Amino acid sequence: MRIVTWNINSLRLRLGLLRHLVDALAPDVLCLQETKVPDALFPDAAPGALGFGHVARRGMKGYNGVAVLSRHPLVVDEAAPDWGGRGDCRHLAASVSLPGGEVLDLHNFYVPAGGDVPDRTVNPKFAHKLDFVDEATAWFRATGPRRRCVLVGDLNIAPLEHDVWSHKQLLGVVSHTPPEVERLNAWRDSGFVDAVRHFVPEDQKLYTWWSYRNRDWKASDRGRRLDHVWVSPDLRPNLGGYRILREARDWDGPSDHVPVAVDIDL
């Protein structure tokens, strides 16, 4: 069972790259963020052509948007919260029915980026980000503990020192500030383990995002690990491997994020 998460930064603009992704990783379940397409304009024929017979999507005009493309049947959990009551299309919860009759619970998140100034008293976007993570943490605590559950997405926070290219230089930069990191850790500790760091020691650099604003992303390599895969603790023994598809950052017309894959033996 291979689960992939990717902030595609416009589904319609990068439909062609999905073929590259399927060729490279052959996901069973593909979770997308920043689809930037309202449901009425979703390219309905595309997933089937790539072998994904089951689709869940939640999109809006212009911004945000999440989708799940799956080779196995999906049931969307419509009762999951609308975080902040904003109708923001930042979360899809679904159950995946596996061939053996087992069910996997899936959460696909796009956490607010939080703007530029890491001060909630002057930057409402930063306040929104912190509140979003607090609300999610409280909900997962209140409704847990979970089994056979996977949470993925662009969480827009790089928690560890080596999840950014320079811990010192990014301590005051939104995505790596202490209040964000504390909250992300509390959210994870509400009932998950970090599936990628399960395989990679904390003293090794790991990035999933490189800004468009660098002349040469590879040469400067100023990346951050913003995209995550978490699993409930019962699945830890089932973790089979991971892959961060760095090469995707060099695809023609790339997203600024690259796909992250985790294999779970089920």
Next chain:
DNA sequence: ATGGTAGCGGAGCTA
């Protein structure tokens, strides 16, 4: 301290 690029939608917001 600043500016650098990208997507949506058709100016300015968001990232």
